[in-house]
Amino acid sequence: xxxxxxxxxxxxxxxxxxxxxxxxxxxxxxxxxxxxxxxxxxxxxxxxxxxxxxxxxxxxxxxxxxxxxxxxxxxxxxxxxxxxxxxxxxxxxxxxxxxxxxxxxxxxxxxxxxxxxxxxxxxxxxxxxxxxxxxxxxxxxxxxxxxxxxxxxxxxxxxxxxxxxxxxxxxxxxxxxxxxxxxxxxxxxxxxxxxxxxxxxxxxxxxxxxxxxxxxxxxxxxxxxxxxxxxxxxxxxxxxxxxxxxxxxxxxxxxxxxxxxxx
Ligand SMILES: Nc1ncnc2c1ncn2[C@@H]1O[C@H](COP(=O)(O)OP(=O)(O)OP(=O)(O)O)[C@@H](O)[C@H]1O
Ligand SMILES: [Mg+2]
Numbered sequence: 001x002x003x004x005x006x007x008x009x010x011x012x013x014x015x016x017x018x019x020x021x022x023x024x025x026x027x028x029x030x031x032x033x034x035x036x037x038x039x040x041x042x043x044x045x046x047x048x049x050x051x052x053x054x055x056x057x058x059x060x061x062x063x064x065x066x067x068x069x070x071x072x073x074x075x076x077x078x079x080x081x082x083x084x085x086x087x088x089x090x091x092x093x094x095x096x097x098x099x100x101x102x103x104x105x106x107x108x109x110x111x112x113x114x115x116x117x118x119x120x121x122x123x124x125x126x127x128x129x130x131x132x133x134x135x136x137x138x139x140x141x142x143x144x145x146x147x148x149x150x151x152x153x154x155x156x157x158x159x160x161x162x163x164x165x166x167x168x169x170x171x172x173x174x175x176x177x178x179x180x181x182x183x184x185x186x187x188x189x190x191x192x193x194x195x196x197x198x199x200x201x202x203x204x205x206x207x208x209x210x211x212x213x214x215x216x217x218x219x220x221x222x223x224x225x226x227x228x229x230x231x232x233x234x235x236x237x238x239x240x241x242x243x244x245x246x247x248x249x250x251x252x253x254x255x256x257x258x259x260x261x262x263x
Pocket of ligand 2: 040041042163
């Protein structure tokens, strides 16, 4: 479904990402880990179409990625994309209204009721049914994050891009969110890319873990080389093989030492 071919991203003379190659099938859940500043969010923005690769190509179903974000790609960034002046329900219907009523941004009559019903169902799904008339400020962090996820899922994206979506949540809520996301993923053919700083989270949720790391470092010129995908670890979710996870974790821990990379 998604093919990343020799992608580079440079800002001025700073190389952020270099020689990325990756093939992802529909329905995969790619966890992405790596040191701070190594270009994970940048990679998400490339997948979103918000930014263009300086070299190389990203293909979606064999076609070059559309140059602009569209409804096929939903996003949840760590800073929630919810609007404070709109109720929870309006926040969730807004995307539908904007896409279905391009000029006025408002739906009427039967269309409006349908959008509303879809939104209510989605809010139930993420456990916010009772909070439909509240404003985001009246919600806890975990509830706001669920709202952001509901908002993204409403557009029925094929690809969901998550940038440290649970970083700000406490452990209990985090676990609930893990379950919710796993369920949503299993029920649909959703393809997910999720950046996380939490290795365990990456391995628990993902069907594949991608490790971003700088292989070459020139102390005289910190911007000369970019990060690459140094490990691409498929996880066998069906068998929940514990030993495979341990092996993979060992591999990630070794990722910072300089290892040969095979393309
Ligand atoms: N618009 C931009 N213009 C110039 N440099 C940028 C821009 N966006 C990102 N960078 C640089 O690219 C590098 C990678 O940034 P990015 O945000 O992708 O890292 P990250 O892996 O997501 O880090 P973190 O884990 O801290 O979120 C950083 O050195 C950053 O300064
Ligand atoms: Mg980031």
